[in-house]
Amino acid sequence: MDVMPLDRVIEDKRRLFWLLQLGGWSSWAATFYLGIIVWGEPPENYLVYLPIIVSIGMFITLALRWVYRVTWDRALGTRAFAILGASYCAGVVWVLCRSVLFYNLFPEELEKLEPERLNTLAMYFSNSISGVSVMLVWSALYFGIKYYLLNQEEKQRYLKAISMAHEAQLKMLRYQLNPHFLFNTLNAISTLILDKDTELANGMVMKLSRFLRYSLDNDPMQQITVAEEVESLKLYLDIEEVRFAERLTLHFAISEDAQQALMPSLLLQPLVENSIKYAVSRSINGGSIAVSASVEDGCLQLSVADDGPGLDLRQGRLPKGGGVGLANTRERLTQIYGKKQSFRLSSTEPHGLTITICIPLSYATQEAA
Structure with a gap:
């Protein structure tokens, strides 16, 4: 059966991860930029700033991936705590990096803010919500895709196991119940009959019959x-x-x-x-x-x-x-x-x-x- 290109991509999990990682973050960047355009004109050189924060976000999610791998076999409560805690920390760190980078690259944007919005603590909590939300979505997609791939892998393993088991049965019939085995067994039975050891010969016939039936059925x-x-x-x-x-x-x-x-x-x-x-x-x-x-x-x-x-x-x-x-x-x-x-x-x-x-x-x- 020919393997479709998509199946080959799914089988290569490392390649699939990076394709989804690049595709997902690129989609976020495009959506975020369109949102900025809708609400107003973005600052000059904003297209330079955007790839930088996307790269930082990708790097942070690699750390998330490592945390999830380490806690994958832990208890459900530990994993839930790791998901929520790691997503929150990742979102906060990402927003902090974005804020520092933004106001260093575009100091004129800081002057446009109203005095009451210059409260950095309020800005911090306001912006961190969006950052944590992005990381939670990333985590949900990560686990959703991973569980889907594991389920597909289990199905493929089961189907292949069925095929291999039937192949094993055929090989057993070919290598164990070969003409030499049958010939030697029948020859031994014939010898017993010639020696008039009919009881043992009859027992051997019964055993051979039971063995053949077991192997075939x-x-x-x-x-x-x-x-x-x-x-x-x-x-x-x-x-x-x-x-x-x-x-x-x-x-x-x-x-x-x-x-x-x-x-x-x-x-x-x-x-x-x-x-x-x-x-x-x-x-x-x-x-x-x-x-x-x-x-x-x-x-x-x-x-x-x-x-x-x-x-x-x-x-x-x-x-x-x-x-x-x-x-x-x-x-x-x-x-x-x-x-x-x-x-x-x-x-x-x-x-x-x-x-x-x-x-x-x-x-x-x-x-x-």
Whole structure:
């Protein structure tokens, strides 16, 4: 889908800010100048004075922007106080700068004022109202536009997450349910039948059927519990255990408080497959895979570890071209949770690879509420 120029401008927030900043202040300057013309003839060189006070106003609003960024994640009361207080201070400072500059550039205008209007305190409060009003309008526009952009970003993230999830499902079907997997599974079942171990063969057929049904019917955007995800993993691993027999050792450590926590479906599947492909199948003596889930500091922590040869990690990241499943999982997490998640690769002692995922903790009761 082609991206419209306006969409590209919105995506570049820094550029958009400056376009709106210049456009907004230019509009204010034009309106203010027209107002001066309506009420009378402006002083000579007023068009020199106007850009200066606009520049000062823009500089002051940059300070406002910094204050709002610092207090963005604070409590609502703190943010409201920051908005009102900062807008008032900014308006007062701006009017003071305007007054000093105006009467220094145009001293003849001071002589035209009536004696009672020379009361600087009265002039100060009278002019400060207009300055504070401008800063409050600027603040309202700033927050309005920012919330709009955040809302649009959230919508785009959600749409992309749906697309990535369906893509992840297709990739799972392509890389996990590939002909080699099916061939090896059916070959193992055939061997069991020839050995007249019909009970185990029948169990393998049932497990394969359940696994295929789960993989095909499961909605990748659906949030499932950790217990359900582990159950689907066991279906897959039970089938693989027939292939590797004693060469594959499995360990599950699922804490009680993590069992009913919600997570994206089919999230751990490509990680476990990665361990089998690179850690177990390539080792003569096989290897072990450990899957764990726990609740840590309000987050759900998931981990898949193996004792294979490991990877040449570069600052905790995957080398270029390595692990399609890992790259897809990382990208899917980014699209679903944004910066509220982490995906970390580390070495298993004494050798191997450990993948650790942290996502926001939630339960089914919270989702329903």
